[in-house]
Structures are given as C-alpha cells and as structure tokens.
Amino acid sequence: MLQVKNLSGGYSDKNILKNITFTVDRGEMFGILGPNGSGKSTLLKMISRLLPFKDGEIMVANHPIQNYSSKELAKLMAVLPQVTSEVFPFTVRETVELGRYAHQRSLFHSWSQKDESVVQEVMSLTKIKAFQDVSLQDLSGGERQRVFLAQALTQEPDILLLDEPTNHLDLSHQKGLLDQLKRWTRQRRHTVLTVFHDLNLASLYCDRLLLLDEGKIICIGSPEEVLNEPLIRRIYKTMIEKHPHPQVPKPNMVIIPETERDHQMILDGSHLSNSDEAVLFHSPIPLKTVASASSGSGMGWKEKFFISKNSSIETDPKAIEMKVQNDDQFYTNSREYHEDGFSILFVLVTNLRLQFFHTWLFINGRVCESALIEAMATSLEVKETVLREKHRPNETDDGIVVAATQKGIHFATARPTSKLGKIIRRGIMEGSAKLFNSMQAGMSK
Numbered sequence: 001m002l003q004v005k006n007l008s009g010g011y012s013d014k015n016i017l018k019n020i021t022f023t024v025d026r027g028e029m030f031g032i033l034g035p036n037g038s039g040k041s042t043l044l045k046m047i048s049r050l051l052p053f054k055d056g057e058i059m060v061a062n063h064p065i066q067n068y069s070s071k072e073l074a075k076l077m078a079v080l081p082q083v084t085s086e087v088f089p090f091t092v093r094e095t096v097e098l099g100r101y102a103h104q105r106s107l108f109h110s111w112s113q114k115d116e117s118v119v120q121e122v123m124s125l126t127k128i129k130a131f132q133d134v135s136l137q138d139l140s141g142g143e144r145q146r147v148f149l150a151q152a153l154t155q156e157p158d159i160l161l162l163d164e165p166t167n168h169l170d171l172s173h174q175k176g177l178l179d180q181l182k183r184w185t186r187q188r189r190h191t192v193l194t195v196f197h198d199l200n201l202a203s204l205y206c207d208r209l210l211l212l213d214e215g216k217i218i219c220i221g222s223p224e225e226v227l228n229e230p231l232i233r234r235i236y237k238t239m240i241e242k243h244p245h246p247q248v249p250k251p252n253m254v255i256i257p258e259t260e261r262d263h264q265m266i267l268d269g270s271h272l273s274n275s276d277e278a279v280l281f282h283s284p285i286p287l288k289t290v291a292s293a294s295s296g297s298g299m300g301w302k303e304k305f306f307i308s309k310n311s312s313i314e315t316d317p318k319a320i321e322m323k324v325q326n327d328d329q330f331y332t333n334s335r336e337y338h339e340d341g342f343s344i345l346f347v348l349v350t351n352l353r354l355q356f357f358h359t360w361l362f363i364n365g366r367v368c369e370s371a372l373i374e375a376m377a378t379s380l381e382v383k384e385t386v387l388r389e390k391h392r393p394n395e396t397d398d399g400i401v402v403a404a405t406q407k408g409i410h411f412a413t414a415r416p417t418s419k420l421g422k423i424i425r426r427g428i429m430e431g432s433a434k435l436f437n438s439m440q441a442g443m444s445k
C-alpha cells in the first residue's frame with residue numbers, strides 16, 4: 001500500500017532522514033519508534049506531503065505520491081498530527097465536518113446523506129458526540145485529540161498516519177483508540193502508520209515496527225525482533241528490561257528506576273525466626289518469587305515466607321505459606337553462602353519422618369524470570385537426589401521457594417552447570433547433610 005524507497009531530506013540545508021526504505025502492506029498496523037529528534041515526525045510529514053523530500057521515492061497505491069492532486073491524496077490518506085494547544089475557534093462538529101472536504105465534488109456541493117452518516121458514525125466511534133457543539137478551544141487535550149482523530153476518519157482514508165495518537169489520552173481512551181484502529185485494519189483492511197513513544201503500546205498493537213535513530217533505520221521487524229533489550233538500551237541510552245507480557249505473546253519493556261538498582265546485600269539469617277510452631281522469613285523488601293506452596297504458589301512479589309502448624313495467613317497477598325499437617329518437631333538448617341558480589345541464604349525445614357521437606361533460597365541478586373524457574377528446577381532435582389536414599393512415607397508434601405532481591409549482580413541462568421546452579425547444588429547438598437546429622441544426633445539423645 002505504501003512504499004518508501006531511499007528517502008532522504010529534511011529542512012532547508014539540514015538533512016534529517018538518510019536513505020529510508022520500507023514498505024507497509026494493506027491491513028497492516030505499522031509503528032515508528034525512535035528517541036526524541038530521531039526523525040519520526042519528519043518521516044510522517046514527508047509521507048503526508050507536508051514536507052518535500054530531497055531524494056528517493058514515495059509510492060502510494062502503486063503511484064508516486066507527487067502524481068496525486070491534494071483532493072485525490074486526501075481520499076487515500078489522512079493525517080493526525082501531534083496535537084498542539086493552538087486551535088481555531090470552530091465547534092467540534094464543524095471541525096469533524098472539514099474531514100469530508102475531499103469527498104465534495106464542487107465548491108457548491110450540498111451536504112449529502114452519506115456525509116452526514118459518516119460524521120455521525122465517526123463521532124460515536126470516537127465518543128465526542130456529547131460535546132459536538134462545544135468550541136474546540138474549550139476542550140481538554142485528550143478531547144481535542146479525539147476530535148482531530150474523528151476529522152481524519154471522516155476522510156474515509158485507506159491509509160491513516162498518526163503522530164503519537166495516545167499522547168493526551170488517559171488509559172481507557174488509549175486502549176479504546178488503539179483497539180478501534182486495530183479493528184479498522186483487520187476488518188476493513190485499512191493501513192495505519194503511527195509514531196509511538198510508548199514501546200509497550202507499540203508492541204501490543206503493531207504488526208511490525210521501524211526503529212529510527214539519527215534519521216537512519218536501525219531495525220525493521222516484528223515487535224519481538226525490534227524490541228531487543230540490548231538494542232533498545234543502546235538506542236534510547238537507558239536501562240530497560242524486556243519481559244514477556246503476562247497475557248499476550250508480545251514483549252513488555254520495563255523501565256528500571258535508578259534507586260531500585262542500588263547494590264546492597266539485604267537478606268541474611270537475621271530475617272529468619274524459628275519456633276516449635278512456625279518458621280518465618282520476613283524480608284524487609286518485596287522479593288521476586290517463584291514458589292510451590294500450600295498458598296501463594298506461582299510467580300509474584302512476596303515478603304513473608306511461613307511454615308506453620310496452626311496459624312494461617314492465606315489472605316495475605318504478600319505471603320507464601322507452607323502448612324504442616326502434624327505436630328512433629330521442626331528440623332531447620334539455614335546457611336548463607338557469600339560469593340563475589342552476591343549471596344544466597346538457604347533454609348531447609350523438615351520433620352523426623354521426612355513427611356515434608358521445604359527448600360527456601362533467598363538470593364541477594366538480580367535473577368531473570370527464566371533463571372528463577374531454572375533455579376526452582378535445579379533445587380527440585382538436587383532435593384530429590386539427597387532424599388532418594390531416604391525411606392520417606394508415600395505421601396509427602398514438599399515446598400520450594402526461590403526469591404531474589406532483584407538488586408546487584410544479574411543472573412541470566414540457574415541451570416545446574418551455571419555459577420548460580422552450582423551454588424544451589426552445594427547449598428542444598430551441604431544443608432541437607434547437616435540437617436540429617438542434627439536429626440540423627442537428636443534421635444540418639
């Protein structure tokens with residue numbers, strides 16, 4: 001639908017865009033990303049013919065863009081520029097009606113039924129009907145944004161160019177607008193080309209993304225390809241992490257505030273308390289946790305880790321609880337392992353008959369989600385190895401917790417052969433040996 005080939009140009013003698021080439025297909029939602037001043041708006045201005053280009057070619061529906069008259073182009077393409085505070089004193093309805101200009105055959109063209117039905121439909125769609133008689137000057141930034149979008153949609157274009165369309169919109173209107181645009185591309189096979197500052201909205205809604213920097217294309221591809229963690233860190237010169245979105249298979253880019261990255265050892269044995277009735281680890285900060293437990297299983301941010309005979313803290317969303325169904329004495333072993341730049345506290349808890357064997361790991365370090373799961377798998381494997389020779393009852397109830405401060409040294413893996421995996425192996429092996437020795441000593445007393 002749109003082909004841009006070797007496009008270069010800018011403002012008078014200032015060359016901004018350098019050799020830009022890409023195509024956008026019919027029905028595609030295509031996002032343009034890049035840091036401030038990278039040339040995103042300049043690119044949209046050239047495609048919408050607001051700004052002449054120096055070299056290259058822009059083809060719309062297989063014809064060079066300069067071959068279209070203004071009216072012909074306005075039927076094919078509509079533009080929603082960055083909304084500014086400067087507006088004419090028109091009413092909302094008058095502003096939206098201006099979008100029908102391209103469809104009027106002559107200067108004296110009368111307002112047709114078709115014109116009216118398009119304006120009505122678009123005003124409902126963008127939820128601006130309620131204030132159609134209000135002056136544009138009396139609207140908020142978000143309301144104006146929706147009016148200009150309505151004006152662009154009344155043109156009934158095949159291609160819609162948008163410059164930061166969600167800029168002034170609250171959460172619900174951002175979602176409403178983008179859901180609507182997505183439906184528009186899918187159902188009517190229209191094409192949307194839109195500039196985004198919000199990488200996550202771009203990831204969620206766009207089929208493909210183009211990343212610009214200093215007027216050059218850095219990368220074009222699916223959100224998964226373009227939102228590459230090291231690349232985005234380098235281009236935006238900031239600390240950002242890539243995580244999977246919790247609901248849809250799209251990347252989610254997360255900003256890491258500087259204070260959260262301070263490196264200090266926070267967790268140690270002083271946060272552990274032990275009694276005949278319960279074992280409690282109470283962290284001073286929320287820990288990124290993956291757990292298998294009686295309550296609180298799964299992935300989340302937790303602060304309290306509890307093994308109890310009687311009490312229940314099931315309703316506390318910050319807690320993980322492992323219930324014990326008998327009155328036997330607890331046997332606990334806890335030990336800290338300090339390595340270069342990080343440490344792990346191991347807590348192992350069982351009873352004499354080994355009816356349960358709980359393994360907790362508290363890591364002073366940054367462990368990515370996949371490594372947390374690997375740490376859990378490694379812990380499970382080592383625990384099974386140490387318990388293999390023991391004669392356990394048929395019904396056992398073991399829990400595992402791997403929790404990390406997410407500060408300091410970064411671990412990308414915790415497979416058994418990795419640095420973290422090896423310490424997990426050592427910690428559980430040595431801790432269980434000590435635990436079994438103390439249980440042996442207790443029995444022979």
Ligand SMILES: Nc1ncnc2c1ncn2[C@@H]1O[C@H](COP(=O)(O)OP(=O)(O)OP(=O)(O)O)[C@@H](O)[C@H]1O
Nearest residue numbers: 010011014016034035036037038039040041042043
């Ligand atoms: N009218 C103009 N005259 C001269 N230079 C301009 C003009 N408009 C923009 N520029 C320059 O062109 C470069 C690209 O600007 P552009 O607005 O395309 O960037 P952008 O990626 O859209 O930035 P932002 O994210 O801040 O909106 C910038 O260096 C800017 O200063």
